[in-house]
Amino acid sequence: MIRSPYRIGAATIAVFITLGGLMASVHGLLYDSHPSFRYGVAALIVGIAGLVMMLNPSHDDHGTP
Numbered sequence: 001m002i003r004s005p006y007r008i009g010a011a012t013i014a015v016f017i018t019l020g021g022l023m024a025s026v027h028g029l030l031y032d033s034h035p036s037f038r039y040g041v042a043a044l045i046v047g048i049a050g051l052v053m054m055l056n057p058s059h060d061d062h063g064t065p
Contacts (some may be wrong), residue, residue, distance in 0.1 A: 011054035018047030 021043030028037025 007054045014047045014050035
């Protein structure tokens, strides 16, 4: 299964968004910052959803080069 380089790049960006959201949510929990926690959790959800969408096979991914 060969994926488009754009999808792989977008999945990589989604991973970094997820890591940033995790860092923001932990920071919000440790320092009792409600907006930081909420935006961190939102970024975490968006990042994970983006990663899953980019790595799922599409109709264009058919295994031939």
